[in-house]
Amino acid sequence: MSVPTLPEPSPPTDAQKLRMRGVALLAGVLFGAGLLISGMTRPAKVVGFLDVAGAWDPSLALVMVGAIGVYAVAARLARRRDRPIYADGFQWPTPRDxxxxxxxxxxxxxxxxxxxxxxxxxxxxxxxxxxxxxxxxxxxxxxxxxxxxxxxxxxxx
Amino acid sequence: MVDFTPVPALLGGVLIGLGASVLLLGGGRILGVCGITGSLLDNPSDDDAGWRRAFLIGLVFTGLAGSAFSPALVGVPVLAEGPSLVPMLVVGGLLVGFGTRMANGCTSGHGVCGIARGSARSLAATATFMVTGGLTVYVVHHVLTGAP
Incomplete structure (x- = not known):
């Protein structure tokens, strides 16, 4: 591997990678449990939400309200921090048109x-x-x- | 409103938000299921492959655990029974895979994380897939079936 001429973010250490995997696993379990409990893993619930002309089921809207409400707080907290708990920096999406x-x-x-x-x-x-x-x-x-x-x-x- | 379930919906939504929050505050990443899956398919051995795989294992595991609890938690597509089911799933899957990569996000990345951050792009994306999703359901379940 050649030595970079410009300072680059250092590659994650094995310990960092392991912690990151733990974080992602927990995130996946919480996220998946949320999908199951909310009924979003049942396609009928999703189609019921999109079926405005039929027997409309607004459940999906409330799922989004709950998720967006919690995440808006987390995003605000994240903006105040220099870095996340187990990684070197936040990777925010780059703004585009x-x-x-x-x-x-x-x-x-x-x-x-x-x-x-x-x-x-x-x-x-x-x-x-x-x-x-x-x-x-x-x-x-x-x-x-x-x-x-x-x-x-x-x-x- | 045949099947409106406000309490589980809100509770599940909070858990979804918590999962995304854990990934953001713990790891500094946006939780977008299609981004995580697609990036893993594109770069199966980079530095991020490990955590992306761990996230997907978490999702698969909840499905496994959930179906052990109650098979009713995980339903089948409403639409189709019989021979039209598999082609429909394949067409749907191709469109969802292609479209979410093209738009750089799906229901989680744009619909939850993006909107919560106040991203106009994500709001536009979410409005668009809600509208085309709604139109598709209308065509399939009302126009094609002849129902009112």
Whole structure:
């Protein structure tokens, strides 16, 4: 490995990586439990929310209210800190414009979401629960993700 | 409002927010399921692959534990029964995978984390996928089936 001429963030140590894995595992369990308890792993609940013209089920809106409320506090706390507890720095998304890629991608995502009632998180939880539907969906989703990278002709950021 | 479940919805939402908060305050990262999954597929052996894998293992584990508790927690897609189910899942999965990578975020990254940070981009993304999702449900469940 060549010596960098400019100061770069040092690569994480093994101990840091391990702590980061612990943090991510806990985050995954909490997030997954939230999806299960809220009913969002049941595609019928999601489609029920999107079905404004039918028997509308507003549950998903309350899920978002709860999640956004908690996370807004966490984001505020994070802004006041120099660094997170177990890593060297916060990686905030770099601000960008509202462009065709954002809107076009979101539009495609919405069509797929409405078609079957799965978005990535609940589908992966469903995979763990042994749902064949979720397994088909996750396989196709992974393919779609890789397909985007190839059409975009670059490594993802 | 056939199946409105306000208390579990709010409680589950709080847990989702807590999970995202743990990843932010503990590790400094945004919890976006598609970003984590897609980045892992793109870069399966970089410095971040370990924690991304750990997060996904956490998600899969809750599914496993949840289904042991109650199979009803994890339902099947409403739409389709029989032979149209698998093609529908595949088309849906392809669109969700491609679209979320294109838009750099999905329900978690844009819908929860982005909106909570006050990002106009995330609000625009969320509004867009809600609208196209709603239109798709309308077409599939009302227009195609002939229901009112």
């Amino acid at each position: 509202i462009d065709g890629r954002l809107i076009g991608g979101s539009a495609l995502f919405g069509v797929g979401w409405g078609l079957v009632g799965y978005c990535p998180g609940p589908a992966i939880v469903g995979l763990g629960a042994g749902s064949m539907s979720a397994a088909w969906f996750c396989g196709a989703m992974a393919l779609g993700m890789v397909a985007y990278r190839f059409t975009a002709g670059r490594a993802a950021p």
